[in-house]
Amino acid sequence: MKIAQFFLPVLALACLASCGQKPAGSQVAVNPLTYTDIPDNDVIRVGDDYYMVSTTMYYCPGAPIMHSKDLVHWRIVNYVYDVLEDDDVYNLRNGKNAYGKGQWATSLRYENGLYYALFIANDQRKTYVYTTDDIENGTWTRNVIDRPMHDASMLFDDDGRLYLVWGNGELYITELEPDASAIKEGGVDTMLISSPREGFGLRAEGAHVYHIGDYYYVLEIDWPAGGVRRETCWRSKELLGEYESKVVLEGAFDGRSDGVAQGAIVDTQYGDWYAIMFQDHGAVGRIPTIQPVEWVDGWPVMGDNTVPMKEVTVNLPAYGEDYVWASDEFDSGELALVWQWNHKPVDSRWSLTERPGWMRLHAGDAVEGLAQARNTLTQRTVGPESSVVVKLDASSLKPGDRAGICAFQSTNCCIGVEYGPDGKHIVLRENSRNAKDVEKARLPLENDTVWLRIDYCFTPSEGDLTEPDTATVYTSYDGQDWQSYDYSLKMRFTLDYFTGYRTGLYCYSTGGDGGYADFDFFRQSVTD
Numbered sequence: 001m002k003i004a005q006f007f008l009p010v011l012a013l014a015c016l017a018s019c020g021q022k023p024a025g026s027q028v029a030v031n032p033l034t035y036t037d038i039p040d041n042d043v044i045r046v047g048d049d050y051y052m053v054s055t056t057m058y059y060c061p062g063a064p065i066m067h068s069k070d071l072v073h074w075r076i077v078n079y080v081y082d083v084l085e086d087d088d089v090y091n092l093r094n095g096k097n098a099y100g101k102g103q104w105a106t107s108l109r110y111e112n113g114l115y116y117a118l119f120i121a122n123d124q125r126k127t128y129v130y131t132t133d134d135i136e137n138g139t140w141t142r143n144v145i146d147r148p149m150h151d152a153s154m155l156f157d158d159d160g161r162l163y164l165v166w167g168n169g170e171l172y173i174t175e176l177e178p179d180a181s182a183i184k185e186g187g188v189d190t191m192l193i194s195s196p197r198e199g200f201g202l203r204a205e206g207a208h209v210y211h212i213g214d215y216y217y218v219l220e221i222d223w224p225a226g227g228v229r230r231e232t233c234w235r236s237k238e239l240l241g242e243y244e245s246k247v248v249l250e251g252a253f254d255g256r257s258d259g260v261a262q263g264a265i266v267d268t269q270y271g272d273w274y275a276i277m278f279q280d281h282g283a284v285g286r287i288p289t290i291q292p293v294e295w296v297d298g299w300p301v302m303g304d305n306t307v308p309m310k311e312v313t314v315n316l317p318a319y320g321e322d323y324v325w326a327s328d329e330f331d332s333g334e335l336a337l338v339w340q341w342n343h344k345p346v347d348s349r350w351s352l353t354e355r356p357g358w359m360r361l362h363a364g365d366a367v368e369g370l371a372q373a374r375n376t377l378t379q380r381t382v383g384p385e386s387s388v389v390v391k392l393d394a395s396s397l398k399p400g401d402r403a404g405i406c407a408f409q410s411t412n413c414c415i416g417v418e419y420g421p422d423g424k425h426i427v428l429r430e431n432s433r434n435a436k437d438v439e440k441a442r443l444p445l446e447n448d449t450v451w452l453r454i455d456y457c458f459t460p461s462e463g464d465l466t467e468p469d470t471a472t473v474y475t476s477y478d479g480q481d482w483q484s485y486d487y488s489l490k491m492r493f494t495l496d497y498f499t500g501y502r503t504g505l506y507c508y509s510t511g512g513d514g515g516y517a518d519f520d521f522f523r524q525s526v527t528d
Contacts, residue, residue, distance in 0.1 A: 023268070023270045023272075023315040023316055023317065024317050025316070025317030025318075026313055026314060026315045026316065026317070027070065027072060027313070027314055027316070027317065027318045028311055028312070028313055028314075029071075029072045029290050029311070029312045029313075029314050030310065030311055031253075031254070031289035031290065031308075031309070031310055031311070031312065032254075032279070032281075032287040032288055032289050033072060033074070033276075033287075033288045033289060033290055034074070034287070034288065034322050034324055034325075034382075035281075035284065035287055035382055035383035035384060035458075035526075036284065036285065036287060036324060036325055036380040036381065036382050036383070036500070037284060037285025037286060037287065037380050037381075037499060037500030037501075038052075038054045038066075038074075038278065038285075038286070038287065038288045038324065039054060039055050039262075039278050039285065039286035040054060040055035040104065040105040040106070040151075040206070040262060040263075040278070040286075041053065041054050041263045041264060041276050041278065041288060042105075042106060042107055042108040042153075042208065042263075042264045043071075043108070043263070043264040043265075043266045043276050044108050044109060044110055044264075044266065045266050045267065045268070045269070046110050047269070048069065048269050049067060049068075049069065050067070050068040050069070050070075050071055050266065051065060051066065051067055051068075051108060051115075051135055052065075052066040052067075052068065052074060052108075052264075052276065053065055053066070053080070053106045053108045053117060054066070054106075055103060055104055055105055055106065056102075056103065056340060056499070057098070057099075057100065057101060057102035057103055057104065057498060057499055058090075058097070058098035058099055058100070058101060058102040058123075058342070058343060058499075059102075059340035059341065059342065059343075059378065059499075060082060060083045060090070060340060060341045060342075060343060060344050060345065061079035061080075061081060061082045061083070061340065062079060062080065062081055062083075062084065062102065062103045062340075063079060063080035063081060063103050063106050063117060063119065063130075064076045064078075064079055064324075064337075065077055065078040065079065065080065065117075065135055065136070066324065067136060068319075068320070069316070069319035069320060070314065070316040070317060070318055070319040070320070071266070071268070071274055071276070071290060071314055071316060072290065072314055072316075072318065073318065073319060073320045073321055073322050074322055074323075074324060075320065075321075075322065075323035075324070076323055076324055076337040076338060077135075077136045077137075077337070078135060078136055078137065078138075078337075079337075080103075080106070080117045080130045080140050081103075081128075081130065081140060081142070083344040084102065084103065084121055084123075084124065084128070085124060086344065089101075089123050089124075090343050090344040091343070091344055091374075092343050092372055092373075092374055097343065097371070097372075098123045098343060099371070099410070099496060099497050099498075100122075100495060100496050100497050100498040101121070101122040101123035102121055102122070102123055103119050103120075103121055103128075104119055104120050104121070104122060104150075104151065105119060105120070105150075105151040105152075105206060106118065106119040107119070107152055107153045107154045107164075107208075109154045109156060111156045113133055114131050114132070114133055115131065115132050115133070115135040116129065116130070116131055116154060116180055117129070117130045117131075117140070118130075118152055118154055118164070118180065119152070120148050120149055120150055120151070120152065122148070125148045126144050126145060126146055126147070126148060127144070127145040127147060127148060127149045127152065128142055128143075128144055128145075129142060129143045129144075129145065129180045129181070130142045131180070143180060143181045143182070145176075145182060145183060147183065149164055149166040149167075149172075149174060150166055150167055150168050150205065151166055151167070151168070151205050151206050151207055152164040152165070152166035152207070153165050153166070153207045153208045153209045153218075154180070154209075155209045155210070155211060155216075157211055157239070158211065160178055161175060161178065161187075162175065162176045162177070162178050162180060163175050163176070163188065163209070163239070164176060165192060165207045165209040165218055166207060167191075167204070167205070167207070168203065168204070168205040169194075169195055169197075169203035169204060169205070170191050170193070170194050170195070170204075171191070171192050171193040171194075171195070171204055171207055171218065171220065172189075172190065172191050172192060173188055173189070173190060173191075173192040173239075173240070174187075174188065174189045175187030175188040175189065188240070190240070192218070192240070192243070193218060193234055193243050195220070195222060195232075199224055199225050200222055200223065200224050200225060201223045201224070201225050202221070202222055202223035202229065203222055204220040204221070204222050204232065205220060205221060205222075206219075206220055206221045206261075206262040207219065207220050208220075208263070208264055208265070210265070211239075213298075214237055214298075215235045215236065215237055215298060216235065216236050216237070216238070216239050216241075217233055217234070217235050217300065218233070218234040218235075218243065219231060219232070219233050219234075219248075219264075219265065219300075220232055220233075220234070221261040221262045223259075227250070227259075228250065228251065228252055228257060228258065228259030229258065229259040229260075229261045229262075229280070230247055230249060230250035230251075230259050230261050231247070231248050231249035231250070231260075231261040231262070231275075231277060231302065232245055232246070232247050232248065233245065233246050233247075233248045233299060233300060235298070235299070246299050247306060248299060248300055248301050248302050248306060249261060249275070249277060249291065249302040249303050249306055249308060250306050250307075251303075251306070251307045251308050253279055253289075253308040253310075254279070254308075254310060255459075256279070256281065256282075258279050258280045258281065259279070259308070260277045260278070260279045260289055260291070260303075260308040261277055261278075262277060262278060263275060263276045263277040263278060263288070264276055265293055265300055265302075268315065268316060270315060270316075272292075272315045273292070273293035273294075273295070273300065274290055274291065274292060274293055274312075274314065275290070275291045275292075275293050275300070275302045276288055276289070276290055276291075277289055277291055277302070277308075279308075280493075281383070281458070281500075282458060282468065282469050282491075282493055283409070283458060283469040283491035283492060283493050283500065283501050284381055284382070284383045284456075284458040284469075284500050284501060285380070285381075285493065285499060285500020285501070286500065287383070289308065290312050290314065291303045291308060291309060291312060292309070292312055292313075323337070323338065324338065324380065325338055325379055325380045325381075325382055325524060326338045326379075326524070327521070327522060327523045327524050327525070328359075328521065328522045329357070329520075329521045330352055330357055330358055330359045330519065330520070330521060330522070331356075331357055332352065333352050333353050333356075334352070335352065338379055338380075339377055339378070339379060340377075340378055340379075340502075341375060341376065341377060341378070342373075342374075342375075342376040342377075342378060342408070342504065343374065344374075345374065345375050346364055346374050346375055348362075349361070349362035349363075349364050349374070349375050350362065350375055350377070355518055357520070358393070358518040358519060358520055359377070359505065359518070359519040359522075360516050360517070360518050360519075361375055361377070361403070361505060361506070361507035361516060361517050361519070362375075362507065362514065362515075362516040363397075363398070363401045363402075363403075363507050363508050363509035363514025363515060363516065363517075364508065364509065364514065365509070365512060366400070366509050366510055366511055366512040366514075367508055367509070367510065368510070369431060369436075369437050370406060370408075370412060370414055370431060370437075370504075370506060370508070371431070371434050373506055373508035374508070375506075375507070375508075376406070376408065376504045376505070376506045376508075377504060377505045377506075378408055378502035378503065378504045378505075379502060379503055379522070379524065380500065380502060381407075381456050381458075381500065381501045381502060381503055382456070382524065382526055383456070383458035383459055384457075384458050384459035384460075384461070385455070385456060385457050385458065385459070385460070385461065385526070385527040386455075386456050386524060386525060386526045386527055387453060387454070387455045387456070387524070387525055387527055388405065388453065388454050388456075388503045388522065388523070388524045389451060389452070389453045389479070389521075389522075389523045390405050390451070390452050390453075390505065390519050390520075390521065390522050390523070391449065391450075391451050391452075391479065391519065391520035391521055392404060392405075392416065392417065392449070392450050392451075392452055392517060392518070392519055392520075393448060393449050393517070393518040393519075393520065394416075394417035394419075394424065394445070394448050394449075394450065394517055395448035395449075396515045396516050396517070396518070397417060397419045397424065397507075397514075397515045397516075397517060398419060398509070398513065398514050398515035399419050399420070399421070399511060400419065400420075400509050400510045400511025400512070400514065401418070401419045401507065401508070401509050401510075401511075401514045401515055401517075402414070402416060402417070402418045402419075402427075402506070402507070402508055402509075402510065403416050403417055403506060403507040403508075403517030404416015404417060404452055404505075404506060405452045405454060405503060405504065405505055405506070406503070406504045406506055407454055407456070407471040407489055407491065407501055407502075407503065407504075408501065408502040408503065408504040409491065409492070409493070409494065409497050409499065409500075409501045409502070410432075410433045410434065410492070410494045410496045410497040411430075411431070411432045411433055411489070411490075411491065411492050411494065412430070412431050412489070413428065413429065413430045413431075413440075413471060413473065413487075413489040414427075414428070414429045414430075414431075414506065415427075415428050415452050415454070415473040415474075415475065415485075416452060416506070417445055417448075417450065417517075419515075423444070423445070424444075424445040424448075425442050425443060425444055425445055426441075426442070426443045426444075426445055426450065426475055427439060427441070427442050428440040428441040428442075428473060428485055428487060430487075430489060433494065433496060434496075440485070440487050441485050441487065443475075443483075446477060447477050449477070450475055450476070450477060451475065451476040451477070451478070451479045451482075452473075452474075452475055453473065453474040453475070453476070453482065454471055454472070454473055454474075454503060455471065455472045455473075455474070455527075456470075456471050456491075456501070457469070457470050457471075457472075458491075467488070467490070469490065469491045469492070470488045470489060470490060470491065471488065471489040471491055471501075472484070472485075472487070472488045472489075473485055473487065473489075503522075503524070505519055505522065
């Protein structure tokens with residue numbers, strides 16, 4: 001199937017009305033679609049199924065595949081890979097890590113019965129191409145191209161040739177072998193578009209390329225000085241011809257100065273078009289929105305005449321529920337798809353079956369702190385305000401062990417149990433950008449079973465004087481009466497990690513020969 005078959009040519013849209021094809025219903029989507037970190041998306045339609053991929057960088061497994069029937073509700077159904085490489089970077093050895101790197105901006109396509117996922121890994125300085133014939137349940141095979149192509153987008157053109165459009169500032173086009181196995185020897189490999197330099201802080205990147213009707217389109221983001229990040233479209237009737245440009249989405253959104261940009265456009269089976277574009281939203285991450293697309297003189301104009309919209313009528317009936325974050329009672333023998341490890345896990349050091357109904361995390365080799373620890377199990381945080389509660393059994397910790405929950409990013413806080421020279425204590429720690437931990441509170445542990453809680457406030461409700469992007473912590477011995485602390489973490493989205501905040505379950509050793517921690521449940525809820 002060619003890319004042009006995914007996206008109904010503009011000139012043919014009018015046929016749908018005359019053919020009598022109408023949606024079975026509609027719904028009003030309120031942006032953001034989900035108030036959590038789903039950046040750098042690409043979206044395709046295969047029949048009446050929609051698939052989306054997103055960036056998760058260093059987390060493992062990586063490159064989550066989400067499915068939807070209505071473009072509004074999305075469920076994680078698979079991952080493209082378990083781990084990119086079994087090296088020092090992903091094993092957190094010898095001072096190396098993949099924080100802020102890993103898988104970036106995956107391009108997702110379907111061609112001749114195969115699904116393709118292509119992305120750069122900045123820690124490896126390579127481009128990875130994965131394929132499968134079963135995107136929801138299958139395993140993926142991969143090719144590795146020993147050349148990094150930043151934010152690449154695939155175009156399977158009508159003549160059977162495969163191109164990538166990629167780059168930053170200057171956008172290049174590189175031809176691959178038709179099966180995406182390698183760069184095609186003697187194929188196209190040249191600059192395609194040079195975006196304006198003067199007056200721009202961020203020049204063109206995040207390319208998405210399409211062949212729709214008579215035109216080739218390249219969507220990209222840029223950031224003019226003094227303005228907001230925006231979506232610009234370039235088009236040409238010849239693939240290697242001269243491209244003209246037009247801004248198709250621009251404006252601050254939802255009470256923030258951040259613009260909405262970068263993502264995909266997709267048509268429905270009924271001929272409507274929509275864009276899924278994200279907004280940088282502080283500590284929670286980069287959150288997705290849906291915007292209508294109207295074809296105006298052959299340009300895909302998004303939102304309300306380029307202005308991002310809060311509420312959008314989507315001409316598809318509501319179907320299903322979101323599953324990109326969830327509570328977990330740990331009753332299954334398999335790890336739920338909403339979870340990701342901070343790097344490659346040591347599989348022998350975690351279990352859902354050693355103590356049925358509990359997640360057991362074994363402490364591993366001695367490390368200095370959270371950033372170096374293996375097997376930190378994470379989930380996305382949720383805005384505008386939310387709360388996470390876990391129940392921890394710390395009875396099997398050994399001297400030097402630490403276990404609990406954390407607000408995980410470069411600047412983080414941990415609340416949990418530590419087994420030190422003078423016994424077990426509840427300890428609150430903060431770490432700012434991988435500096436030395438700062439102890440904020442220490443209390444003697446009264447019982448090996450303790451409830452731990454983190455409350456997140458990313459956007460306070462009206463009248464709430466809580467500072468945005470803050471996390472507060474609590475402990476309890478019965479899950480009802482909570483001990484508060486004179487402390488809050490000022491959360492920051494920083495580029496050294498480049499991901500929104502996660503809640504992490506951790507158990508690591510500072511002395512070696514560690515024990516283990518058991519977690520009975522993980523309960524995450526959005527605060528009304």
